[in-house]
Amino acid sequence: MKKFGILVVILATFLAAKSFITDIEYGKMLYQNPRGIGCDKCHGKSGFGGVIAIYKEFNKTSGEKYDANLTTPNIINLTPQEFADGIMQSRGVMPSYFLTADEIVAIYKYLNKEKLNDK
Numbered sequence: 001m002k003k004f005g006i007l008v009v010i011l012a013t014f015l016a017a018k019s020f021i022t023d024i025e026y027g028k029m030l031y032q033n034p035r036g037i038g039c040d041k042c043h044g045k046s047g048f049g050g051v052i053a054i055y056k057e058f059n060k061t062s063g064e065k066y067d068a069n070l071t072t073p074n075i076i077n078l079t080p081q082e083f084a085d086g087i088m089q090s091r092g093v094m095p096s097y098f099l100t101a102d103e104i105v106a107i108y109k110y111l112n113k114e115k116l117n118d119k
Helices: 001-017 025-031 080-088 099-111 113-118
Strands: 050-058 067-071
Touching: 001 080, 025 099, 080 099
Parallel strands: none
Antiparallel strands: 050 067
16 A cells, blocks of 8 residues: 555656656757757757868869868757758758657757847
8 A cells, every 4th residue: 555655646746747858958859869860960069050071072174173161050040930941941961850840949949048048
């Protein structure tokens, strides 16, 4: 009977709890590993973007090689709609992640936690 009482207390606590983790914590987890490769691998730890690769490109017309690079944009200053559109309409080297709307919002909240706290 004592075990049943403990189980009831644990169950009641579980049901009363709003969430085990916050949206920002969930967003951080998703940003670091949404579906295999994390957003942070290209966009950086804080979403400011940067250079992914430096390579030589060949100009067929002139026959010369020149330095080129592949960069990712800063995703911090995007509106929520621009952010969601960028994820949902992946193109180029940006992979498709098939995130839900709630997952996209959680990632946005994580990346913009300082801005959102100022409001």
